[in-house]
Amino acid sequence: MNWQATITLFGTVVLIFLVGLFASRQKESSESFLQDYYLGGRSLGGFVLAMTMMATYGSASSFIGGPGVAYNEGLGWVLLSVTQIATGYFTLMILGKRFAIVARQYKAITIVDFLKERYQSKWVELLSAFSIVIFLFSTMAAQWIGGGRLIESLTGLPYTSALFIFVITVLVYVTFGGFRAVTLTDAVQGIIMLVGTLILLIGVVLAGGGVSNIIQDLRMENPNLITPYGADGTLTPTYVSSYWILVGIGVVALPQIAVRAMSYKNTKSLHRALIIGTIVVGFIMLNMHLVGVFARSVMPGVEIGDTVMPLIALEVLPPWLAGIVLAAPLAAIMSTVDSLLLLVSSTIVKDVYINYIKPEASRKTIQRLSMGVTGILGIIVFLIAIDPPDLIIWMNLFAIGGLEVTFMWPIIMGLYWKKGNKYGAIASMVVGIVSYVLFESFYPDPLGMHTVVSAMFLSFLAYVGFSLMYKKKQLSLNGEGTNL
């Protein structure tokens, strides 16, 4: 057990935690508890918006799993990972102003709200709520595991205790703080990630005797490590390019990201977030994965990919600094988890309970229920994560792909195509999920591209096809719907 690293790691985490608590103290005076707890009262400024989007997206897969795979695959995996820079600008530009305008008109608090109002359909609402709960649950479990593993490998605590510490920290501040606390802690975590990855990269480069030295070292070991094709030449251009769809475009449709696109204050915040977000995402993704690749030269022979990050930090940095730097991936995981937790909770409380069970619930009841559901959800995920499956990155990607194919077209086409209707939306969701799961299970990566591409294509056809097929019924609906 490394005491210095442990102390600075937890010290940093406690600091983040205090920010969350402080924020939750400040939020007393708003009119709508729901809008406040789940959306921060639509008051995010540009910097916080950029940081919260980045921190929500940059999860265990990019901070623990990602560098681990880069360690094994070489520069080809960095090439694949920099596609994520698109998430910095694409989501906010595409959803951008139209989404913010419409969400305000609908008074939407969640993505499900937006879809419900846009399509006026119970089925759209239920399907989307269902897929959020299912898919985000597995993402959350993956993140929990990543957090536990990280604490385990750094402190030497047993996995279960490590997981327990991690979960308690997250639960307390999400449960009491809500969205604003989460976004503010995200901002702090974002800064830690930014600085932490930079320090780590510098540390690794120095330890390896400069970039040139490291690259030549890798070339000596296996020339493929410095090609775009991966360690054994299996990363084809088609496959790597299809990541532009998975992590570039598709992120638009992730509910935890999209919901942030309706939480900002004004267009100034949006503009600032676009610039800051792109720079920060690009910088962190490049740094983080380069660290993974370079680590191979400095510290060969690591067996479990997920442990590359903590080990290299302890190897090249003084222990107290390693603790602070490793708070970065831990922070990434925490901020992903807290947003997911909040999203699943909002889906259950707002979209299911208030809509179907008790619409006239009082503010007090809603408040207690929101916090209660958030807490209970966390405990359930904790129980799942105690006995977890092995490679977290793939689990995470499965869930992300699933959400993307579910929400892509109903959100995008719902915003930009007037003729899109509920039949199209339902068909697109069903076709998307079913084809994604079937392809992934029986015929993964058709045509050499990530499965999500085919599923997304099919769900697009379904959306357009069914929308046009039931066009007539829509016309009568449209008469009432134009003011929306």
Place this chain on the structure above:
Amino acid sequence: MNKDKENQKVDYRIKIGNREALIGVGLFLFNFVWWFAFAYGLGSKDPSEYSYVFGFPSWFFYSCVLGSIIICILVFIIVKGFFKDIPFEDEELKDK
């Protein structure tokens, strides 16, 4: 009171929204082409024939490092030069 005016206001905001979304798509395509062309244009040679920039293989430097920097600069220029400020608040929202 004045429905036409209201509609016009909505219209102009939607137009701006659409235009900026299209710019987003354009930037994305540019990003992809830059990334792909340098990565596989320079990177498909045999590693022994690679040239190097700042210690990185040149395909990697141009595609990933320089590419990312250029995208950041483009986003800055596009947002500062072409994106317009519009109001979000409707009276309706303030009432409730």
